[in-house]
Amino acid sequence: MGGGKESPSSSASVVPEEGAPTFGFPSDAKAAIENEQTGDVTKDAILRDVAYSAQARLEAFGKGSGQTAKVNRYFAASALIYWTDRIATVKENGLAISGDYRYFGFEVTDVTNGKTEAVRYCEDENKRPAHG
Numbered sequence: 001m002g003g004g005k006e007s008p009s010s011s012a013s014v015v016p017e018e019g020a021p022t023f024g025f026p027s028d029a030k031a032a033i034e035n036e037q038t039g040d041v042t043k044d045a046i047l048r049d050v051a052y053s054a055q056a057r058l059e060a061f062g063k064g065s066g067q068t069a070k071v072n073r074y075f076a077a078s079a080l081i082y083w084t085d086r087i088a089t090v091k092e093n094g095l096a097i098s099g100d101y102r103y104f105g106f107e108v109t110d111v112t113n114g115k116t117e118a119v120r121y122c123e124d125e126n127k128r129p130a131h132g
Helices: 041-063 070-075 077-092
Strands: 029-033 098-112 116-127
Touching: 029 041, 029 116, 041 070, 041 077, 041 116, 070 077
Parallel strands: 029 098
Antiparallel strands: 098 116
């Protein structure tokens, strides 16, 4: 994935909404969210929550626990089990997150006649240090 024009920061690229969750990352980890508004209220709400879920996951990796309030808010069913297990494995292996994370290219894709929606986005980790 390619690098961006802006350097990542610990806050989203857009001004957070009133009442938006805050995320606590390790001091050496930063997240940049590049999530443009579509003009569709429903799609914008979905994209906002998906951006929050990416940050919730990153925060959980930083804490070494998939059992956080934000992970439980933004993930359910098999996704919750997957991320909880993945975070536990990373912690058990003595690994940690650090560096810059950039999330961009958010897009809502309608599935099943518009009753179910899927979202895709890109994650750029090219400014993360190598772990050995």
